[in-house]
Amino acid sequence: MPRMSGDPEQARRLRSVPPDAATPPNADELLPRVARGDEAAFAALYDAVAGRVLGLARRVVRDPAQAEEVTQEVMVEVWRTAGRFDAGRGSASAWVLTMAHRRAVDRVRSEQAHTNRASRVSASETHVPYDEVVEDVTARLEREQVRRCLGRLTPVQREAVTLAYYGGHTYREVAEKLRTPLPTVKTRMRDGLIRMRDCLGIEMEGRA
Amino acid sequence: MNADVHTLAGAYVLDAVDDLERAAFERHLAECEPCRVEVAELGETVSRLADDTVVEATPPGLRERTLAQAARTPQLRVSAAGATDRRHAGRWRQLTVAAAAAVLLAGGASAVTWTVSNDRISDEQASSDQARQIAAVLDAPDARVFERQLQPGGAATVVISRDRDRGVVLLRDLPTPGPGRIYELWLIRDAEPARSVGRLAEGVRGSTTVIGPVAQAGTFGVSNEPVGGSVAPTRIVGTVELS
Ligand SMILES: [Zn+2]
Numbered sequence: 001m002p003r004m005s006g007d008p009e010q011a012r013r014l015r016s017v018p019p020d021a022a023t024p025p026n027a028d029e030l031l032p033r034v035a036r037g038d039e040a041a042f043a044a045l046y047d048a049v050a051g052r053v054l055g056l057a058r059r060v061v062r063d064p065a066q067a068e069e070v071t072q073e074v075m076v077e078v079w080r081t082a083g084r085f086d087a088g089r090g091s092a093s094a095w096v097l098t099m100a101h102r103r104a105v106d107r108v109r110s111e112q113a114h115t116n117r118a119s120r121v122s123a124s125e126t127h128v129p130y131d132e133v134v135e136d137v138t139a140r141l142e143r144e145q146v147r148r149c150l151g152r153l154t155p156v157q158r159e160a161v162t163l164a165y166y167g168g169h170t171y172r173e174v175a176e177k178l179r180t181p182l183p184t185v186k187t188r189m190r191d192g193l194i195r196m197r198d199c200l201g202i203e204m205e206g207r208a
Numbered sequence: 209m210n211a212d213v214h215t216l217a218g219a220y221v222l223d224a225v226d227d228l229e230r231a232a233f234e235r236h237l238a239e240c241e242p243c244r245v246e247v248a249e250l251g252e253t254v255s256r257l258a259d260d261t262v263v264e265a266t267p268p269g270l271r272e273r274t275l276a277q278a279a280r281t282p283q284l285r286v287s288a289a290g291a292t293d294r295r296h297a298g299r300w301r302q303l304t305v306a307a308a309a310a311v312l313l314a315g316g317a318s319a320v321t322w323t324v325s326n327d328r329i330s331d332e333q334a335s336s337d338q339a340r341q342i343a344a345v346l347d348a349p350d351a352r353v354f355e356r357q358l359q360p361g362g363a364a365t366v367v368i369s370r371d372r373d374r375g376v377v378l379l380r381d382l383p384t385p386g387p388g389r390i391y392e393l394w395l396i397r398d399a400e401p402a403r404s405v406g407r408l409a410e411g412v413r414g415s416t417t418v419i420g421p422v423a424q425a426g427t428f429g430v431s432n433e434p435v436g437g438s439v440a441p442t443r444i445v446g447t448v449e450l451s
Binding site: 035037039042043046050051052053054055056058059068071072075076079080081082083084089090091093094097098100101102105142143146147150161162164165166168169170171172174183185186187188189190191192193194196197200202203204 | 212215216217218219221222223224225226245248249250251252253254255256257258259260261262263264265266267270271273274275277278279281282283284285286381
């Protein structure tokens with residue numbers, strides 16, 4: 001397990017996280033501890049979510065070095081603002097990934113201001129490659145569920161959702177690409193996500 | 209409230225909106241419980257899409273750098289009681305004045321109530337004289353909002369206060385004006401020559417501009433002109449009736 005130089009107390013706390021725990025502590029348990037300044041919990045949270053943060057950042061910004069920068073920024077921001085996390089409004093991993101997606105998209109859009117958009121557009125047009133397979137069985141099942149649920153959307157819903165999420169496009173850009181009116185794209189995005197939500201069985205407590 | 213606002217929840221959780229729309233929708237969220245629930249659920253849904261991008265191992269250097277940086281970064285202290293307030297404060301702080309203007313749009317095109325207080329604006333742009341002028345217009349009890357899609361693409365939003373005799377114009381997503389050309393802003397009153405009230409810099413495709421006096425103006429217009437502007441509009445790309 002990598003350790004930080006300097007502070008032996010810190011290193012001790014970092015090592016106190018079991019590196020091969022059978023069930024890694026989940027993000028929802030860790031984040032409140034991170035909010036209290038628990039660095040070991042932060043290291044464990046990093047291990048629990050950074051793979052998805054980095055993967056998402058790579059998918060959206062399409063540049064490995066920049067994706068790493070995004071990941072570092074996001075994780076430090078998670079550390080800094082952990083106290084703002086409100087479990088009543090969603091899961092810890094969704095909170096982190098929302099931050100990551102926003103940050104990645106911001107990066108793409110600011111870059112877009114001075115580079116040619118065309119190459120990125122055509123790159124994302126070649127579609128979302130679903131080919132990275134990871135060994136973890138639970139994670140794989142979850143991903144299969146996501147794919148299965150994505151597969152239940154209409155083609156336009158799916159295109160709209162994936163172009164926006166993986167491609168970092170605004171709904172205006174999506175409308176242009178799909179040659180679909182703006183209000184329709186907005187509706188398709190929402191309808192598609194509602195269908196996915198129901199397929200994944202996601203429900204807030206207290207929803208009527 | 210414009211019924212269309214609610215449908216933005218999908219685009220919002222996908223980050224497929226621009227900063228203005230995000231600000232407007234977050235304003236709406238503060239007032240709309242069904243949308244808050246929907247955003248929470250769809251946000252959860254969307255984050256599952258990241259399951260499919262996971263990388264097995266992040267580079268060890270990245271882990272080390274991140275943990276080290278966190279260790280020297282002070283945490284934001286949020287008391288349990290103040291959590292909600294501060295979260296909203298943080299969100300508001302991200303608003304630019306232009307975004308705040310867009311917040312008004314959520315209220316529709318009739319007379320509006322300006323709800324973002326000046327100190328929130330000053331957070332962002334305290335030193336800016338223009339920010340104060342914008343706030344004065346948005347703050348006016350008689351402020352009205354008009355919005356039009358423009359012919360060649362893009363949109364114009366005009367907020368007018370006859371009392372203050374000033375307006376705020378937001379232009380966005382206009383097509384590139386072309387080499388050696390700019391966009392120029394005009395106020396038009398029946399049977400009088402159009403009066404130039406602003407010019408964008410060369411190549412600029414969007415702006416937030418304070419215009420005035422507006423008391424007598426019936427129509428706002430945008431035109432495409434050579435650099436330096438024209439005495440009268442030559443290629444009008446869009447007009448907004450101010451009544
Ligand atoms: Zn709503």
